[in-house]
Amino acid sequence: MPWNTNDPQINSWLPVPENSDFPIQNIPFGVFLTRDDIITIGTRIGDHAIDLGALHQLGYFEGIPLTDDIFLQDTLNDFISDGKKTWRLVRNRISEIFDVENKTLQQNDDHRNTVLFSMDEIEMQLPVQIGDYTDFYSSKEHATNVGSMFRDPDKALMPNWLHIPVGYHGRSSTIVPSGTPIRRPKGQTLPKGADTPVFGPSKRVDFELEMAFITTDANVLGEPVPIDEAEDYIFGLVLFNDWSARDIQKWEYVPLGPFLAKNFASSISPWIVTLDALEPFRVQSPTQHPTPLPYLQQKGLHSFDIKLEVAITPENGQPNTVSRSNFKFMYWTMAQQLAHHTINGCKINSGDMLGSGTISGSTPDSYGSMLELAWQGTKPIQLSDGSKRSFIEDNDTVIMRGYCEKDGMRIGFGEVSTKLLPAFTNK
Amino acid sequence: MPWNTNDPQINSWLPVPENSDFPIQNIPFGVFLTRDDIITIGTRIGDHAIDLGALHQLGYFEGIPLTDDIFLQDTLNDFISDGKKTWRLVRNRISEIFDVENKTLQQNDDHRNTVLFSMDEIEMQLPVQIGDYTDFYSSKEHATNVGSMFRDPDKALMPNWLHIPVGYHGRSSTIVPSGTPIRRPKGQTLPKGADTPVFGPSKRVDFELEMAFITTDANVLGEPVPIDEAEDYIFGLVLFNDWSARDIQKWEYVPLGPFLAKNFASSISPWIVTLDALEPFRVQSPTQHPTPLPYLQQKGLHSFDIKLEVAITPENGQPNTVSRSNFKFMYWTMAQQLAHHTINGCKINSGDMLGSGTISGSTPDSYGSMLELAWQGTKPIQLSDGSKRSFIEDNDTVIMRGYCEKDGMRIGFGEVSTKLLPAFTNK
Numbered sequence: 001m002p003w004n005t006n007d008p009q010i011n012s013w014l015p016v017p018e019n020s021d022f023p024i025q026n027i028p029f030g031v032f033l034t035r036d037d038i039i040t041i042g043t044r045i046g047d048h049a050i051d052l053g054a055l056h057q058l059g060y061f062e063g064i065p066l067t068d069d070i071f072l073q074d075t076l077n078d079f080i081s082d083g084k085k086t087w088r089l090v091r092n093r094i095s096e097i098f099d100v101e102n103k104t105l106q107q108n109d110d111h112r113n114t115v116l117f118s119m120d121e122i123e124m125q126l127p128v129q130i131g132d133y134t135d136f137y138s139s140k141e142h143a144t145n146v147g148s149m150f151r152d153p154d155k156a157l158m159p160n161w162l163h164i165p166v167g168y169h170g171r172s173s174t175i176v177p178s179g180t181p182i183r184r185p186k187g188q189t190l191p192k193g194a195d196t197p198v199f200g201p202s203k204r205v206d207f208e209l210e211m212a213f214i215t216t217d218a219n220v221l222g223e224p225v226p227i228d229e230a231e232d233y234i235f236g237l238v239l240f241n242d243w244s245a246r247d248i249q250k251w252e253y254v255p256l257g258p259f260l261a262k263n264f265a266s267s268i269s270p271w272i273v274t275l276d277a278l279e280p281f282r283v284q285s286p287t288q289h290p291t292p293l294p295y296l297q298q299k300g301l302h303s304f305d306i307k308l309e310v311a312i313t314p315e316n317g318q319p320n321t322v323s324r325s326n327f328k329f330m331y332w333t334m335a336q337q338l339a340h341h342t343i344n345g346c347k348i349n350s351g352d353m354l355g356s357g358t359i360s361g362s363t364p365d366s367y368g369s370m371l372e373l374a375w376q377g378t379k380p381i382q383l384s385d386g387s388k389r390s391f392i393e394d395n396d397t398v399i400m401r402g403y404c405e406k407d408g409m410r411i412g413f414g415e416v417s418t419k420l421l422p423a424f425t426n427k
Numbered sequence: 428m429p430w431n432t433n434d435p436q437i438n439s440w441l442p443v444p445e446n447s448d449f450p451i452q453n454i455p456f457g458v459f460l461t462r463d464d465i466i467t468i469g470t471r472i473g474d475h476a477i478d479l480g481a482l483h484q485l486g487y488f489e490g491i492p493l494t495d496d497i498f499l500q501d502t503l504n505d506f507i508s509d510g511k512k513t514w515r516l517v518r519n520r521i522s523e524i525f526d527v528e529n530k531t532l533q534q535n536d537d538h539r540n541t542v543l544f545s546m547d548e549i550e551m552q553l554p555v556q557i558g559d560y561t562d563f564y565s566s567k568e569h570a571t572n573v574g575s576m577f578r579d580p581d582k583a584l585m586p587n588w589l590h591i592p593v594g595y596h597g598r599s600s601t602i603v604p605s606g607t608p609i610r611r612p613k614g615q616t617l618p619k620g621a622d623t624p625v626f627g628p629s630k631r632v633d634f635e636l637e638m639a640f641i642t643t644d645a646n647v648l649g650e651p652v653p654i655d656e657a658e659d660y661i662f663g664l665v666l667f668n669d670w671s672a673r674d675i676q677k678w679e680y681v682p683l684g685p686f687l688a689k690n691f692a693s694s695i696s697p698w699i700v701t702l703d704a705l706e707p708f709r710v711q712s713p714t715q716h717p718t719p720l721p722y723l724q725q726k727g728l729h730s731f732d733i734k735l736e737v738a739i740t741p742e743n744g745q746p747n748t749v750s751r752s753n754f755k756f757m758y759w760t761m762a763q764q765l766a767h768h769t770i771n772g773c774k775i776n777s778g779d780m781l782g783s784g785t786i787s788g789s790t791p792d793s794y795g796s797m798l799e800l801a802w803q804g805t806k807p808i809q810l811s812d813g814s815k816r817s818f819i820e821d822n823d824t825v826i827m828r829g830y831c832e833k834d835g836m837r838i839g840f841g842e843v844s845t846k847l848l849p850a851f852t853n854k
Contacts, residue, residue, distance in 0.1 A: 134686075158681055159617075159622070160615075160624070164678075166679070167686055168683035169595070169598055169690070172558060172599075174772075174774050176648070188590060188591060190586075195586070196717070221692065222609065222610035222692075222848075222851050223851050248771070251591075252587060252591055252593070254587070254682075255577075255578075255680070256564060256680075257595050257685075258684075259561075259596065260767070260768075260770065263773045264649075264772050264773055265772075290623070293615065293624070293626045343612075343687065344614050344687040344690070344691040345612055345691050345692075345851060346600070346691055347600045347601050349600050421649075424650050424772060
């Protein structure tokens with residue numbers, strides 16, 4: 001029987017704390033700065049980071065077709081370009097190396113000291129150079145909530161929404177990893193009742209609870225990716241906080257879409273969890289009425305049961321969980337998003353990132369943004385320190401977490417945690 | 428007196444044909460594949476391409492702080508990162524080397540044979556790796572025309588248009604250099620009177636006559652670029668054809684903006700003409716009423732008198748000029764676009780590209796798209812072969828040209844020429 005990396009029975013010789021997101025069945029990929037200030041590609045088991053560059057130099061990936069420097073890079077782009085077969089071979093090999101029965105690395109002190117780091121001595125980086133970033137709008141509940149507030153409750157969903165996984169282009173240059181603080185943006189907003197805009201810091205900075213997937217090279221310019229092949233080009237997923245300034249957005253977004261309201265910053269979790277690791281957690285996506293056009297039709301299980309939550313931590317305060325949602329609520333699947341994105345021949349490259357759009361559930365405690373949770377400021381949320389939030393305040397930290405759980409196995413994403421600093425001021 | 432590269436009196440020892448876009452006063456930058464299949468950074472005088480990598484190796488840039496391999500690269504990004512002072516030193520040095528009075532290279536047969544190529548033996552490449560691409564919507568005439576057709580003639584301009592240089596994010600992965608054929612995109616469209624979409628090749632493929640500027644690293648995340656500094660971060664400009672599928676656009680674009688209607692392809696001219704080379708052609712931009720907010724206010728001459736034209740060449744046919752416009756018609760300047768783009772702290776990197784939006788003038792023969800020229804198909808354009816065009820047909824080639832002219836000096840962009848192939852079919 002071939003090695004099954006997803007087998008819940010496998011245990012690692014590295015310690016894995018209870019409820020860790022990173023058992024030996026996960027094996028995510030990331031990029032980190034080591035204690036010696038060297039950038040390398042790595043993975044994580046429990047609270048240990050593993051230097052794949054060093055592991056490869058020591059010969060542990062022998063037999064797998066990899067260039068010598070494939071892990072000695074500051075992004076995963078080239079490794080992702082190697083394709084699904086290679087990712088699988090590497091992930092399976094890592095599983096074998098760290099299996100409790102395997103003594104090779106386990107009993108080699110020198111090698112162990114070279115490849116292992118504790119999480120608190122490394123610094124996680126952005127895992128990929130994101131060439132293009134697209135954001136979708138694929139939660140029906142979110143689109144309905146926003147349409148009700150910004151437009152008309154009776155026509156909340158636009159006529160195209162049930163036919164198209166609506167998406168738009170975002171900004172790659174301002175995507176930062178968890179832990180990077182961001183600044184409240186300034187910009188133009190239109191005060192209620194006014195007909196000329198004013199300038200100043202946004203008063204309505206919001207998070208959007210999303211996930212995003214990272215692709216490999218999927219096609220050549222002009223040729224679509226058929227929906228049945230789409231998942232082959234998905235390397236893995238991260239948690240994604242699509243920061244938004246609602247007041248800037250409202251004034252700027254007609255007719256060409258959100259721009260400065262979004263591109264001041266977006267935050268991602270640093271470990272990319274592969275689609276292979278999520279395999280045991282496949283579930284059916286919501287039934288689609290009307291049936292989409294043939295290029296968007298698919299059979300089988302193409303969503304994933306990923307529990308999501310958002311917490312707000314005020315300065316010097318405690319975390320307050322404000323939302324609990326699930327990736328499986330998404331109306332359009334990742335495969336549908338990718339098939340749609342390429343139906344016109346748009347080229348998808350290694351390291352491109354496709355965001356889900358805000359993932360809201362049907363109940364008010366599962367909404368994926370403050371806009372919806374506090375319903376445009378009409379229902380402020382009470383925090384444990386007695387303060388209230390309609391939007392995010394200066395020096396608040398927003399933390400998103402996500403994990404799958406089944407048959408005693410938990411595969412998680414860690415977190416994306418971001419502090420909102422006050423607006424930039426010239427001195 | 429310091430050397431003045433823009434001096435119309437300077438002549439090159441290289442031949443420059445009459446009406447060439449590339450006299451010694453231009454000195455654009457590009458990337459090309461040589462006859463030996465080597466990628467290098469180069470410039471152009473008349474019909475000669477000049478290998479700057481070879482010129483640098485031969486010592487001709489001595490005294491200028493450049494790394495050894497700065498021109499031996501497949502993109503200009505690193506050179507652009509070196510900043511305005513360095514670009515100027517290099518451009519001035521090239522001017523001196525090729526000045527008719529300078530015998531050094533002129534009389535060195537070996538060196539000349541190494542660095543010079545005729546244009547027909549090289550292959551122009553994309554000049555930069557475009558990290559992020561933003562498209563603006565800065566021609567008042569174009570926005571008014573489109574607003575009249577797609578929405579309401581009485582409210583053609585949105586309330587934000589006179590306050591904001593409206594922009595949105597585009598797709599970098601599908602930007603191709605002049606000469607790369609593209610395919611008619613397929614997608615969803617809503618037939619007139621129908622309430623469900625159909626699928627098929629777009630029936631309304633259009634060009635958009637634009638220019639785009641390429642930036643250098645301008646700021647750190649969170650900090651705006653003041654408008655008075657904005658031009659320091661502009662390396663140069665190219666011609667830009669923002670291909671658009673009008674029928675796909677109409678169905679998909681509400682509420683998050685154009686997506687598949689644009690991202691199937693965009694085409695640029697391969698030589699980046701520096702802002703320095705355009706200096707003699709500065710003109711006043713249109714008066715702005717109302718006065719924009721302070722962060723968008725500027726004094727002086729911040730537009731450029733660049734004559735633009737578009738021709739359509741049917742398969743086996745002759746070119747037909749269908750539009751004559753000018754970059755100076757733009758309501759918002761490049762500096763205003765860049766100041767606006769960063770007012771929220773959005774990070775601008777070396778190699779980012781910012782498109783002007785379609786540049787239409789006030790007369791019907793100066794409109795920058797077929798949508799406007801043929802007014803949504805109601806006034807088809809007659810070509811010299813007797814055929815008519817409301818939009819672009821399969822196997823048509825669209826050619827855009829641009830140049831400045833003053834006091835007998837002409838500085839031009841060459842052309843961006845793109846053939847539209849039929850839609851992709853699976854066999």
